[in-house]
Amino acid sequence: MRRGGAVLVAAAALGCADGEERQPERRPTWDDLALTPALDLDPAPSSVLIGLEARPTAKRYPGTRGATEVWSYDGTVPGPLIEAKVGDAVTVRVTNSLPEPTTVHWHGMRLPNAMDGVPHIQGPIEPGQSFEYAFTPKDAGLFWFHPHLRSDVQVEKGLYGALVVRGADEPTSDHEAILVLDDVRVNADGSLPEYLDDQQLMLGRHGNTLLINGQHRPELALRRGSLERWRLVNAANGRFFNLRLAGHSLRIIGTDGGLLPKPRDVDQLLIAPGERYDVMFIASGEAGESLTLWNDPYERGHGSGDDEPMVLATVRLKSAAALEGRELPIAFPQIEALPAGGGDLPVELDEAFQGGDLVFTINGKTWPDVPPLMIAKGGVKTLVVSNVSDMDHPFHLHGFFFQVQGHPLAWKDTVIARAQSTMSLVARYDEPGHWMYHCHVLEHAEHGMMGEIHVE
Numbered sequence: 001m002r003r004g005g006a007v008l009v010a011a012a013a014l015g016c017a018d019g020e021e022r023q024p025e026r027r028p029t030w031d032d033l034a035l036t037p038a039l040d041l042d043p044a045p046s047s048v049l050i051g052l053e054a055r056p057t058a059k060r061y062p063g064t065r066g067a068t069e070v071w072s073y074d075g076t077v078p079g080p081l082i083e084a085k086v087g088d089a090v091t092v093r094v095t096n097s098l099p100e101p102t103t104v105h106w107h108g109m110r111l112p113n114a115m116d117g118v119p120h121i122q123g124p125i126e127p128g129q130s131f132e133y134a135f136t137p138k139d140a141g142l143f144w145f146h147p148h149l150r151s152d153v154q155v156e157k158g159l160y161g162a163l164v165v166r167g168a169d170e171p172t173s174d175h176e177a178i179l180v181l182d183d184v185r186v187n188a189d190g191s192l193p194e195y196l197d198d199q200q201l202m203l204g205r206h207g208n209t210l211l212i213n214g215q216h217r218p219e220l221a222l223r224r225g226s227l228e229r230w231r232l233v234n235a236a237n238g239r240f241f242n243l244r245l246a247g248h249s250l251r252i253i254g255t256d257g258g259l260l261p262k263p264r265d266v267d268q269l270l271i272a273p274g275e276r277y278d279v280m281f282i283a284s285g286e287a288g289e290s291l292t293l294w295n296d297p298y299e300r301g302h303g304s305g306d307d308e309p310m311v312l313a314t315v316r317l318k319s320a321a322a323l324e325g326r327e328l329p330i331a332f333p334q335i336e337a338l339p340a341g342g343g344d345l346p347v348e349l350d351e352a353f354q355g356g357d358l359v360f361t362i363n364g365k366t367w368p369d370v371p372p373l374m375i376a377k378g379g380v381k382t383l384v385v386s387n388v389s390d391m392d393h394p395f396h397l398h399g400f401f402f403q404v405q406g407h408p409l410a411w412k413d414t415v416i417a418r419a420q421s422t423m424s425l426v427a428r429y430d431e432p433g434h435w436m437y438h439c440h441v442l443e444h445a446e447h448g449m450m451g452e453i454h455v456e
């Protein structure tokens with residue numbers, strides 16, 4: 001017991017999955033949330049050389065009787081934080097020490113097709129084998145990496161990590177945090193259930209334990225008046241996070257593909273699986289006050305909006321004197337607006353029963369039978385994504401950023417295709433190859449909702 005009264009409160013809040021008595025659990029802090037920096041093995045300033053091993057690891061989740069066998073990169077969930085600058089030569093040697101094949105997809109990176117981590121392009125990394133990924137980041141932003149093979153299982157087991165690329169002109173802040181959101185469905189004995197019921201397949205796997213950087217319900221101390229920059233990625237299989245920090249608006253300064261020309265304020269921050277948001281706020285309130293960071297329900301179909309709000313974390317305001325005079329940024333450099341039109345390609349998302357099984361379809365077919373979309377290299381094209389199903393699907397495109405027509409200018413690689421709606425996504429297809437697009441609810445992707453764009 002390290003922190004007196006606070007520990008008892010934390011233990012009561014965590015609860016016990018099986019009603020047994022056990023040692024009270026201390027609430028995680030910023031120190032516990034710190035991501036392990038990936039070791040750069042190359043001393044040259046503009047090259048980054050990382051070794052990553054995918055391997056089984058034991059991890060203890062709260063409220064369980066025993067340890068959980070997770071799959072990790074280098075023993076931690078999330079994996080090590082990879083940091084690079086725009087223009088660096090990045091090399092990541094991935095060794096597979098798992099009992100099954102894997103790959104690593106660099107979500108959001110604009111890179112050569114052979115480095116995209118898709119098994120039918122590179123070939124799976126078999127157990128005991130290695131693969132060397134090499135690419136040069138073109139864009140500043142928060143990216144993430146995870147397997148693209150049995151991703152519904154491998155990501156759920158813990159294989160994901162953050163990759164941050166720094167640009168020349170980063171906004172200043174008093175404190176920056178990279179926060180990887182996840183949830184895990186863990187049994188009382190610590191095991192992870194192998195099989196999904198239909199409800200878990202329908203909405204994607206939802207966990208019973210919310211995680212920030214692998215930690216459950218942290219208590220995060222902030223200096224009052226502090227200018228905070230929080231960079232968030234949703235690494236969950238199926239859960240949409242809908243965040244609200246009591247007493248605060250959040251200024252969205254960036255999305256998947258970097259900073260926004262016109263930041264905007266929100267009271268709720270909705271983050272679908274795969275999406276990233278870069279937000280800033282000034283911590284305000286009374287000295288010693290505790291503010292709840294809520295995960296509110298959101299109706300994404302099938303009654304999901306009736307869930308109870310969940311506590312994601314507590315923000316505690318330190319009693320030290322407040323910092324003075326901080327201001328939120330109001331603008332960043334303009335980004336190119338891609339022209340509308342130039343050839344529309346239809347992508348219809350739906351769900352169906354085929355032979356008694358629930359499947360998720362694109363243009364009436366399931367992967368790998370979805371006919372590829374053909375685009376000439378360099379073309380600016382519009383994907384017209386029609387979601388005719390009764391639930392939202394987070395649509396993810398590999399290799400390119402797009403702009404959503406009719407929305408404020410932003411670079412995105414993952415966007416919520418709302419139930420019974422159509423949207424137009426414009427991108428410049430300037431890198432040849434076979435690029436995947438799919439729903440980022442991983443159960444949906446693995447049950448059919450994936451397709452391919454051939455750029456040549």
Ligand SMILES: [Cu+2]
Binds near residue numbers: 393441445
């Ligand atoms: Cu989906």
